Amino acid sequence: MEAKNKYHSVLRKILEKGKVQQNKKGNITYLLNYTLRLRPGDLLEIFEGHSVARKKLKDELQLFTSGERLTEKYREHGITWWDYCGPILVNSYPTYFEQLPELIKRINKEKRPSKNYVLFLGRNDVESNQHPCLSLIQFQIDRGKLVISAHQRSSDGSLGLPADIYHLYLISRQIDLPLKSITLFLGNVHVYENNLEPTRKLLQGDGQSVKFELNV
Numbered sequence: 001m002e003a004k005n006k007y008h009s010v011l012r013k014i015l016e017k018g019k020v021q022q023n024k025k026g027n028i029t030y031l032l033n034y035t036l037r038l039r040p041g042d043l044l045e046i047f048e049g050h051s052v053a054r055k056k057l058k059d060e061l062q063l064f065t066s067g068e069r070l071t072e073k074y075r076e077h078g079i080t081w082w083d084y085c086g087p088i089l090v091n092s093y094p095t096y097f098e099q100l101p102e103l104i105k106r107i108n109k110e111k112r113p114s115k116n117y118v119l120f121l122g123r124n125d126v127e128s129n130q131h132p133c134l135s136l137i138q139f140q141i142d143r144g145k146l147v148i149s150a151h152q153r154s155s156d157g158s159l160g161l162p163a164d165i166y167h168l169y170l171i172s173r174q175i176d177l178p179l180k181s182i183t184l185f186l187g188n189v190h191v192y193e194n195n196l197e198p199t200r201k202l203l204q205g206d207g208q209s210v211k212f213e214l215n216v
Contacts, residue, residue, distance in 0.1 A: 005045040011157055011199050014191050025215045030190035037183045043169055050162055057166050067098035084216045091128035096121040108176050113141040145180035148172055155189040158199055158212040
């Protein structure tokens, strides 16, 4: 099974080495504690070789960072994957991402190599209709270059992972430093049972006709 880039390598390893687990959304094939390190060239390969909804994801990130919680506003931009949450995103991404613009301003102003700049997403003691799968983004400066680390409690390899990679790339573009790398620490990265066959087709080069199902 061909792996055209590092993202496809994750999918291939899930299919070949993953274990099966049942949860309330259905069966998944999963890996635990997977590390994915991406340099600028790796990002280019992923974005050239894998289709992502760039405009929608860019709009989504802008809505997140503005603190927009109404799912209707996302729908106006063609972003319908939050509809299942109801009219409002409760203690989800906008709650925490709205702190990101000020953090980016601080990084660009200070640019301190000795400091770890961190955005935390989520809390243990709150109700939410969609807990963020992304739990932490860390920004470090290494010899004048930007190093981003992201910790994810859970990652849907078919749909969520490429979107998260693209969001992190867009965030890196807002920081006035050349990007050295983006590293994702994936606590549980998985493919849902109903997306296994489309994932195989994707890795076989049939990416244009592949459709994945959202599991909620």
